[in-house]
Each structure stands twice: as structure tokens, then as C-alpha cells.
Amino acid sequence: xxxxxxSKLEKILASxxxxxxxxxGPPRGSDPEAITEKANLIKDHVDAINITDNQTSVTxxxxxxxxxxxxxxxxxxxxxxxxxxxxxxxxxxxxxxxASFDIHNMLCLSGDHQSFGDCASGQNVHDLDSMQLxxxxxxxxxxxxxxxxxxxxxxxxxxxxxxxxPFADPFEIxxxxxxxxxxxxxxxxxxxxIYNLDKFEKWMKGVRDRGLHEKVHILxxxxxxxxxxMARYMKNRVPGMDVxxxxxxxxxxxxxxxxxxxxxxxxxxxxxxxxxxxxxxGFHVMAIEWEEKVPEIVERAxxxxxxxx
Amino acid sequence: xxxxxxxxxxxxxxxxxDYQKILLLxxxxxxxxxxxxxxxxxxxxxxxxxxxxxxxxxEKLIDEITLERQCDHEYLEEIRDRIDSYDAVLSLACGVGxxxxxxxxxxxxxxxxxxxxxxxxxxxxxxxxxxCQACGQCILANTAGICPISRCAKRILNGPCGGSTNGKCExxxxxxxxxxxxxxxxxxxxxxxxYEKLADIKDWSSDRAGGPRKVVREDVQE
Amino acid sequence: MRLSYPASIKIIRVPxxxxxxxxxxxxxxxxxxxxxxxxxxxxGDCHYNQGNxxxxxxxxxxxxxLDNIGIGGERVRMCNLSSSEAPLFVKYANEMFDKxxxxxxxxxxxxxxxxxxxxxxxxx
Numbered sequence: 001x002x003x004x005x006x007s008k009l010e011k012i013l014a015s016x017x018x019x020x021x022x023x024x025g026p027p028r029g030s031d032p033e034a035i036t037e038k039a040n041l042i043k044d045h046v047d048a049i050n051i052t053d054n055q056t057s058v059t060x061x062x063x064x065x066x067x068x069x070x071x072x073x074x075x076x077x078x079x080x081x082x083x084x085x086x087x088x089x090x091x092x093x094x095x096x097x098x099a100s101f102d103i104h105n106m107l108c109l110s111g112d113h114q115s116f117g118d119c120a121s122g123q124n125v126h127d128l129d130s131m132q133l134x135x136x137x138x139x140x141x142x143x144x145x146x147x148x149x150x151x152x153x154x155x156x157x158x159x160x161x162x163x164x165x166p167f168a169d170p171f172e173i174x175x176x177x178x179x180x181x182x183x184x185x186x187x188x189x190x191x192x193x194i195y196n197l198d199k200f201e202k203w204m205k206g207v208r209d210r211g212l213h214e215k216v217h218i219l220x221x222x223x224x225x226x227x228x229x230m231a232r233y234m235k236n237r238v239p240g241m242d243v244x245x246x247x248x249x250x251x252x253x254x255x256x257x258x259x260x261x262x263x264x265x266x267x268x269x270x271x272x273x274x275x276x277x278x279x280x281x282g283f284h285v286m287a288i289e290w291e292e293k294v295p296e297i298v299e300r301a302x303x304x305x306x307x308x309x
Numbered sequence: 310x311x312x313x314x315x316x317x318x319x320x321x322x323x324x325x326x327d328y329q330k331i332l333l334l335x336x337x338x339x340x341x342x343x344x345x346x347x348x349x350x351x352x353x354x355x356x357x358x359x360x361x362x363x364x365x366x367x368e369k370l371i372d373e374i375t376l377e378r379q380c381d382h383e384y385l386e387e388i389r390d391r392i393d394s395y396d397a398v399l400s401l402a403c404g405v406g407x408x409x410x411x412x413x414x415x416x417x418x419x420x421x422x423x424x425x426x427x428x429x430x431x432x433x434x435x436x437x438x439x440x441c442q443a444c445g446q447c448i449l450a451n452t453a454g455i456c457p458i459s460r461c462a463k464r465i466l467n468g469p470c471g472g473s474t475n476g477k478c479e480x481x482x483x484x485x486x487x488x489x490x491x492x493x494x495x496x497x498x499x500x501x502x503x504y505e506k507l508a509d510i511k512d513w514s515s516d517r518a519g520g521p522r523k524v525v526r527e528d529v530q531e
Numbered sequence: 532m533r534l535s536y537p538a539s540i541k542i543i544r545v546p547x548x549x550x551x552x553x554x555x556x557x558x559x560x561x562x563x564x565x566x567x568x569x570x571x572x573x574x575g576d577c578h579y580n581q582g583n584x585x586x587x588x589x590x591x592x593x594x595x596x597l598d599n600i601g602i603g604g605e606r607v608r609m610c611n612l613s614s615s616e617a618p619l620f621v622k623y624a625n626e627m628f629d630k631x632x633x634x635x636x637x638x639x640x641x642x643x644x645x646x647x648x649x650x651x652x653x654x655x
Contacts, residue, residue, distance in 0.1 A: 084463070088510070110470050113462050113480045124463065131467040132510045147510060165471030170492055173469075173504060180467060180505055192471060239472040239479035318599050329649065349554065353596070356557040361600035363642040370649045 004141070004187075007104035007159035008076045009048040011309045012282075013188065013217040018275065019282030020303050021078060021190065021219060022294050023050035026061035035061070035069045041291045045298040047306055048076040048105055050190070050284070054085065057117025064094055068101050078161065079103050082111025087127040088136070088147050095137055099156030107161040107190060108133040131184040134162055138185030162186035164218075166203035167196060167242035175206035182216045189216055190284040193223040193234070196242040197273055204277050213279030220274045223286045224293060225263035228252040264297060271301040310339035310430075311403045312437040313346060313423040318357060321399065324420040325358075328369070328396035333358075333422070334388070334410065335375030336402035343437055345423045346401030348375040354401070354422065379406025385413055392417055428459075445515030445522060451508060453494035460487035466508035532617050536624035548572070549582025556593040556607060563640040566631045567593075568608040570623065576613065583611060603634060 003014055012019045022042050027034035039049060049070055053063040067077035079098050081091065095106070110130040114122050128136060137158050139145055144155040162181045166174050178189065194200045200220070207213050225231045228251040235243035247266065254262040267285075274280050283303065287294050298304050325331050333351045341347025355373045362369045372395070377384045379402035392398070392414050400407040401422040410419045427439040442459040448466070449456055458464045462480045469488030472479025476489040495501050513519065545551055548571035559567045569590055571583035587609045594604030608630075610623045 110463050110465060112472070115462075115480050126463050126465065127513065128510060129463070129465045129467050129508075130470075131507060135507070135510070163471065168469065168471045169473045169475055169486070170469075170489055173492055176501075176505055177469075180507060183505070184467075184507055239474055318596070349552070352554045353557060356554060356561055357596050357600050360557070360561055360602055360639050363646065364601050364638050366642060366645065368646040368649055370651065 005104050005157040005159045006102065007048075007157075008309055009078070009105050009188070010159040012047050012307060015307065015309065017282075017307045018280075018303060019048075019217070019219060020046045020285065020298055020306065021048045021050060021282065022046045022285045022287065022291070023052055023078075023080075024066070024291065025052045025055055025289070026063065026066040028058070028060050030061060032069055035066045036073060038291045039070055039073060039075055042294040043073070043075055045295045045304060045306065046285070047282075048078050050078040050080055050107060053080040053082045053109070053111065054117070055112070057084070057112050057114045057119065059118055064098055064103075067098060067103050071101050071103060076105070077103055078105040078107055080107045080109060081133065082109045083126050083128050083130060083133055084111035084114065084124050087125050091128065091133060092136065092140065092146055095140060095156050095158065096152070099154070099158065104157060104159055105161065106137055106158045107163065108137065108186070109163055130162060131181060134160055134181060134184040134186050159187055160185055161188040161190060163192070164189045165192035165240050166194075166200055167192060168240040171199075171203075174203055175210060175212070178207060178212055178216070179210060182212055186216055188281075189218045191218065191221040192240060193221050193286060194270060194274065195234075195247050196244050197270060199242060200274070201277060204279050208279050217281040218279055219282040219284045220271075220277075220280050221284045221286060222267050222270050222274075222297075223288060224267035224290065224297060225251055225259070226290060227256075227259045227263070228254070230263075264293060264300075267297055268300045271297070271303070275301075310342055310428070311405070311425060312343045312427050312429040312439075313340050313403050313425045314343075315345050315350070316422060316424055318354070318361075321354070321420075321422060322358070322361060325397055325399055326362075328418070330370040330395045330397075331358075331372070332388070332392075332395040332398045333371060333373050334379065334398050334400045334402065334406075335373070336379045336400075336406050337375055337377050338380075338402075340402055340406075340423060341375075342431065344435075346403075348373075351375055351401055354399075380409055382413070385409055389414075442516075444511075444513070445519075446512065448508070448511075451503070451506070453491045453498065453500070453503075455487055455490045455494060457487045457491065460485070460490070466511060534617055534621045536621045537628040540624055540628065547577070547579055547582040548586035549577070549579055551586050551589060553589050553593050553596070556590070557596070560597070560602060560606070560637055560639055563637060563643075565637045565640070566606040566608075566627055566634075568610055568623065568627045570610045570612065570620070573611050573613050602638060605630065606634060606637070 024038040051063045051066045054060050063080050067079045070077040108130045114124050136147055137160050140156055141158055144152045164178050231248045231251040234241050235248055251259055271283055285294055285297055333355045335346050335348050335351035351373045355371050359371050397418040398410055399420050399422045400410050404425040407419055407421045428441040429437045429439045432438050439459050444458050457468055461468055462478055469486055473486040473489055476486055478484040478486045495504055548569050551569050556567050569586050571586050577583045590607055590609040593607050598604040612619045
């Protein structure tokens with residue numbers, strides 16, 4: 001894979017190093033420090049930072065503005081973009097806006113349904129779906145063309161990512177679905193949080209059987225549990241999440257004051273096992289509102305120091 | 310068919326309370342099948358409204374007529390010679406019927422008596438579900454005869470999304486995941502290879518997005 | 532047994548309670564009835580399988596509607612008994628009678644007396 005963009009993430013992945021990304025959720029307000037403080041906690045331990053786009057459909061500071069904040073700090077943002085809230089005009093326009101600030105990474109998503117958020121009575125857009133957004137941004141970059149066919153002056157140089165959930169149903173099409181995203185143009189994949197490692201290994205085998213691991217960089221998603229309650233919540237309430245009973249039990253059997261540490265232990269052990277899987281090219285550490293723990297996880301997992309490119 | 314649901318009687322009372330002579334206009338088509346605005350529902354609503362206003366000390370003249378269709382000039386003409394004797398019409402047809410009455414009888418106030426919901430089917434008595442959003446460019450040939458535009462909460466053309474769990478949609482355990490249904494059908498028809506065909510970016514100009522639509526058939530026009 | 536029940540109760544015979552619709556119940560009130568109760572066969576014993584279940588649903592619909600328009604859903608009731616249970620028939624009749632005495636007359640009946648009807652000009 002020859003380099004297509006200026007993306008640091010792309011360079012690290014191309015160099016054969018395991019990449020580490022993390023994410024920050026923008027604030028429910030306009031305070032820029034809410035982003036910069038979170039970023040400062042993790043900046044030395046990750047290669048790029050995803051900024052979520054109104055995750056769980058709760059209205060927040062826009063992903064693009066928060067990405068610009070990171071850029072101004074000299075950090076490497078991954079602009080998450082959902083198709084829920086913007087039509088093709090707005091999506092393309094925001095891609096250009098991001099490119100104007102030399103934001104080089106994008107993650108294309110459909111987004112949670114708005115019924116989960118604070119605007120359940122709002123409209124959703126879904127003019128494009130996530131695959132079509134991947135196609136769109138690739139075409140903008142590689143052909144320098146808008147969806148409408150017109151030429152783009154200074155096309156956006158985006159390293160294009162997508163999400164994959166190996167645990168959603170139906171399982172049998174999960175590899176085929178990844179193949180579809182790769183065919184659409186995805187260059188890196190950040191997966192849903194992995195707790196069921198056996199199932200993930202099974203999925204990765206399917207991925208390798210089709211040679212997809214050579215066409216796309218897969219970053220395995222991990223999220224540490226803060227408590228047994230969070231483990232139960234993720235298991236029972238979050239759609240498309242697969243938390244095995246044994247993991248919930250391990251958290252529940254731990255005394256309350258040690259649960260947070262146990263959650264981090266589980267996370268580090270998972271990374272160590274995931275490192276051994278052929279085709280896993282990095283990790284996406286999603287410490288939800290717990291960014292301060294990312295350095296510890298990265299260090300204990302043997303992923304520190306980060307390579308300098 | 311077009312599926313409608315009853316409006317709460319309190320809302321209807323608010324709509325018509327200031328009129329004295331009111332025509333309740335039912336429709337024999339879709340709203341009869343979905344038990345929202347047929348002759349029977351017109352009768353029940355008229356009786357209830359008469360009693361409500363009597364009880365409030367207000368005498369109203371509330372008449373009932375149910376037409377074969379309200380979306381056709383021919384049938385709607387049947388009330389032309391009577392329409393002027395009413396102060397208002399409460400139409401229990403779908404939104405199309407309400408508007409056709411308004412178009413045709415320019416000076417008569419007309420109010421909706423039902424909420425028009427969707428294009429759907431009768432699963433069983435008392436349960437109607439959506440099947441079509443009339444996007445104007447049918448894609449069912451590519452989706453195994455199941456429409457993700459009307460049946461997927463995110464109208465995803467290349468699905469399913471990551472929220473599909475045990476065949477159900479992330480927004481409700483009572484809602485089938487349209488893409489699970491599509492995949493089940495593709496398997497049953499031995500057409501799973503089709504799953505990996507990418508659906509093109511859709512031209513929504515034939516959908517609501519393109520503005521009010523028309524079907525013009527000069528070949529059958531008189 | 533020659534049991535007696537209140538003379539003000541007027542019996543309307545139907546082939547099956549499944550024949551009774553919401554509109555029949557409402558019309559009874561429009562015409563001045565103070566209460567309506569539907570007496571069906573025992574649940575599970577309907578000759579047409581579903582008749583008395585349908586009647587119960589319709590009674591429930593009528594109750595909601597009568598509550599919404601201020602007449603009172605309590606004026607309607609569904610009862611079930613078998614044809615050999617005359618004492619139970621009388622018991623339900625007395626219960627209904629007592630209920631109506633407690634609720635007072637149908638307000639529609641009173642309202643009608645106070646209102647001058649609209650003279651129809653052409654409509655229908």
C-alpha cells in the first residue's frame with residue numbers, strides 16, 4: 001500500500017507498526033478546554049485521536065470544530081462523520097472544510113438512531129449510508145470529483161476509515177460486510193469494543209481467508225470497564241455489543257473498590273491476546289469519559305513509546 | 310393501502326367546536342380497511358360528538374356520509390348539492406381525501422378526522438405495518454423483495470448497521486431488522502452473492518426531496 | 532324460579548353478543564338509556580367461538596369513548612353467564628340497577644330537554 005495522504009496514521013500503519021488510536025467525545029457546550037484537556041491526557045500515548053460525531057445522537061460540539069482544536073495543538077485527529085444528520089451537500093462540504101485544516105483522517109459511519117438521543121423527535125437524513133460515504137470521500141480524493149461529477153479544486157487528502165462490528169447479527173455476513181466496505185474504499189477499520197475474543201478470532205479468520213487483512217488495516221477496539229455495573233449495561237443495553245458472561249462475572253466478583261483496576265486489567269489482557277492475531281494492525285482504545293487511563297493501558301500493553309514518524 | 314389511525318376525540322372536538330352544522334365524511338377505501346374512517350367509524354364518532362356537545366349544552370347538527378372514495382372527483386361530486394348547508398366538513402379519509410375536499414369546495418372549512426400514517430399492510434386485525442415510502446424508484450429487485458427504505462430505521466441501502474441484534478432493530482425489540490429479513494430471503498433463494506453488490510448512491514429526486522410529484526400518463530388521458 | 536328483576540331494564544335480544552357493536556351501545560345512550568350491559572355466554576362457551584370476546588372488546592371501547600365525552604364509562608358493563616343461571620342474571624341486573632341509581636340519569640337525556648333543536652335546511 002503506497003501512501004495516499006499526509007496522514008500520520010496511514011504512515012504508521014504502512015510502516016508495519018501497531019497503531020494506537022483513542023477517542024474523545026466533544027462537550028455538551030462550547031468550552032474548547034473540554035477537548036484540549038482530554039487530548040492532553042492522551043496525546044503522548046496515541047497516534048491519532050477520533051472525535052465522535054454527536055455520539056448516541058446526543059447533541060454536542062461538532063466533530064469538525066473539535067478536530068480543528070486538536071489540529072491547532074499539533075495533534076492528529078480522526079474526523080468521525082455520521083450520515084444521520086447531513087445530506088450529501090453538507091457531508092461533502094464538511095469534508096472540504098476539514099481538508100482545508102489539513103485534517104487527514106476520516107471515519108465514515110451511519111450513526112446511532114436519533115431515538116437514543118436528546119432529539120428523539122427530530123428528522124434523520126441518511127441521504128447516503130456509511131458505505132456510500134466511503135465511496136464519496138474516496139472519489140473526492142482519488143478522482144478529485146464531487147458526487148455530482150464536478151471537479152474539486154485541491155481535493156481533500158483523507159485517509160478513509162470505517163467501523164466494523166464483528167458481533168452484530170447476522171454473524172455470517174460480518175466478513176462479507178467488511179469486504180463490502182473494503183470494496184467501497186475503506187483503508188482502515190476501527191472495530192466495535194471487543195470482549196468476546198473467541199468470536200473476534202473467528203471473525204478474523206474469516207477476514208484472513210478472504211485476504212481482507214492485506215487490503216485494510218484493522219484496529220481492534222477495546223474499552224475498559226469502570227465497574228461491574230458498566231459491564232452489565234454494555235451487555236444488556238448497548239445494541240450490537242457482545243460481553244460474555246464470564247467477563248461480567250469477573251467484574252462482579254471483584255470488590256467494588258478494585259473493579260476499576262480489574263476493568264483495566266481485562267483491557268490490557270485483551271490487547272495482549274489481540275496482538276497475537278494475524279491481521280490486527282493496531283488498537284482503538286475507547287476509554288469512555290475515562291481518558292486519563294489511556295496512558296496506563298497503552299504502557300501496560302507494551303505499546304509505548306509510540307513510534308516517531 | 311394507506312394506513313391511518315384515529316385522532317383522539319379531544320383533538321377533533323377542538324377542531325370543530327365552533328361550528329354548528331358539521332358533515333362527517335367517511336371513505337370506503339383504505340381507511341375502512343384499517344378501521345379508522347369508514348362508515349362504521351363515522352357512525353361511532355358522530356354519535357359520540359353529538360352526545361358530547363349536547364352534554365355541553367350545545368346543539369349541533371352532525372350528519373354522516375361515507376363516499377366510495379374521497380380521492381376521486383366522481384365520488385366527491387356526490388356531495389356538491391349539499392355541501393353549502395354545512396359550516397364545516399370533518400373528513401375521515403386520509404390526508405389525500407381531506408385535501409381533495411378542500412380543493413373542490415373552496416369556501417368550506419375542512420378538518421382531518423384521522424392521522425394518516427403510512428403505506429402498509431394488514432398483518433392481522435388491529436395490526437398494520439409499513440411497507441413502502443413511495444420513493445418513486447423501486448429498488449425491491451435488488452433487495453430480495455424487502456424494502457430497506459421503509460423498513461430500516463436508517464433506510465440503509467447497504468445494511469445491516471451494527472445495531473442489528475437477534476434479527477431485531479436497535480431502536481426496538483419489536484421491530485424486525487429489514488436487513489436480516491433481506492439476508493434471510495437471499496439465503497432462501499440461494500442468492501447470497503448478491504449481498505456483496507454495493508447499492509449505488511440513490512437518486513432521491515423522485516422521492517419527497519424532489520418536491521410534489523406527478524404521474525402523467527398521456528397514453529391513458531382523455 | 533319466577534325470579535324478578537328491576538322493571539326498568541329493557542332486554543334487547545341478539546343472536547350472539549358478537550352482534551353488538553360500539554355504535555349500538557352509543558345509540559342507546561343517544562336515545563336516552565341510563566346504562567347498557569351486555570350479557571354474553573361464559574367465555575370459552577361461545578357457539579361462534581369469538582362472539583363474547585369481541586363483545587367484551589367493544590364494551591371496553593365504548594367505556595373509553597363514554598369517559599372521553601363525559602357520559603361515564605361505568606354506565607356500560609359486560610357480564611357472562613350460562614343460560615341456566617337465572618339467579619346470576621338477576622344479580623347482575625340488580626347490580627346494574629343499583630349502579631345507575633348511584634350514577635343518576637344519563638346527562639344526555641337532561642341536556643336534550645333544555646336545548647332547542649336545529650332546524651334542518653337542506654342538509655340530508
